[in-house]
Amino acid sequence: MKILVYSGALTEKHKEMISEAANKVGADLCFTENANEVPEGYEDTEIVYGYGMNIIGADNIRMLPNLKWISITSAGVDYLFKPGLFKNEDVIITNASGAYGVSIAEHIIAVSLMMMRSLTYHYSESSNGRWANLVMQKSLKDCRITVLGTGDIGSTFARRAKAFEPAVITGVCRSGKCDDPVYDEVFSIDHLDEILPSTELLVMSLPATKETEGILSRERINLLPEGAYIVNVGRGSAIDEDALYDALQSDRLGGAALDVFRKEPLPSESNLWNAKNILITPHSAGNLTLPYTVNRNVELFCENLLRYAEGNKMNHVVDKNTGY
Missing domain, CATH: 3.40.50.720 (NAD(P)-binding Rossmann-like Domain)
Incomplete structure (x- = not known):
């Protein structure tokens, strides 16, 4: 051998x-x-x-x-x-x-707090020698979290997020079944359209398959409530990137943290580089x-x-x- x-x-x-x-x-x-x-x-x-x-x-x-x-x-x-x-x-x-559960779960927590607590704004202001204005913030406490993809990564994040006392952690997966008791409720992907309107933080940790290709379409992005946040650590193919850009530019979404993209490295001409309230990391949430x-x-x-x-x-x- x-x-x-x-x-x-x-x-x-x-x-x-x-x-x-x-x-x-x-x-x-x-x-x-x-x-x-x-x-x-x-x-x-x-x-x-x-x-x-x-x-x-x-x-x-x-x-x-x-x-x-x-x-x-x-x-x-x-x-x-x-x-x-x-x-x-x-x-x-x-x-x-x-x-990868530990590494990526910590990344999700980090970027979620950065967006919801306006840390990117405060860092930008302080880097330019300015005392930032006070801005309204959001919290993981009482947040309605949906985890799209309940495998090791999604569930490891959910267990850590539980300590922040969210209102609910909903799991969504292909089968609609998950043995991990961390979720308050688990649904199949067939119910995604019903769940998105009440989702304040959408965490995506899906593999790249035919079924997950473009699963977060323009129509589904528009189902999210105003001010919602998206974190994607699965595969970039799962999101309509043009639709996401439009939702960020129109301030419909509170922010998006993307670690994965349809094409990597993300091309310099991509409009995502200039999107409002976006956190871009170079597929580094897991890796080695x-x-x-x-x-x-x-x-x-x-x-x-x-x-x-x-x-x-x-x-x-x-x-x-x-x-x-």
Whole structure:
């Protein structure tokens, strides 16, 4: 068994963790930071672990005819569903769901408070040496929060938001079912139009699928009450960006915090750069920028490696039909 690890974000501690797991299963292991080639002697690699976008960019997966399992360090894997990408179409794909909840939940809390407490305005004024005027603010307390996407990220945020004593936290997902008791109520996406008119903070943590493409359309943005806030940490394809811009410019919305976009990096000509009351971050809410995230990511891979070697069911296997 050969394992190829693209190790750009890994420290020596992480490499030692992976090496120890590989030794337990008797696997040959190769670390490389060069995503543009397959190291000599590893053309028959069975397992790949690493940051998927780099691998895809180098077409390395097509060079691995014996690949049986690819462990991606991201939660979203939509970029892997390309015809003919794998020579072995039965390849197992696992993602890092469960590694990003903490990082992204903190990001959602941070940007929500920045918008609702007018911190962006105060920072701008103080940066220019001005004592800011007092402005009306809003609070997470008694706020009506809707979480669109009740997976690990959405639910980790909801558990933290609960401490702020919101009026209600409503979960919305494809099935309309969620085992996490943090939600006051959970509905299927079929009920989204009924929920949006009473949503003061809409948090979106959806994967990129055919069903989620453009789910927050112009019509649905207009269903939100005046002054509502939107935070998107899932995929940019879920929002009609032109409609969002119009809603911000007309002051219908209180603000929007976007970490993901239809095209990344966000083009310089995008009108979103000049939108009112917008917070733009460069897909950094999760990524591998937080030590906890990297640690948990490696732990998930090592746990799955032992399961794989023993022929046991692995965790976080992506359903190729649903896309997550």
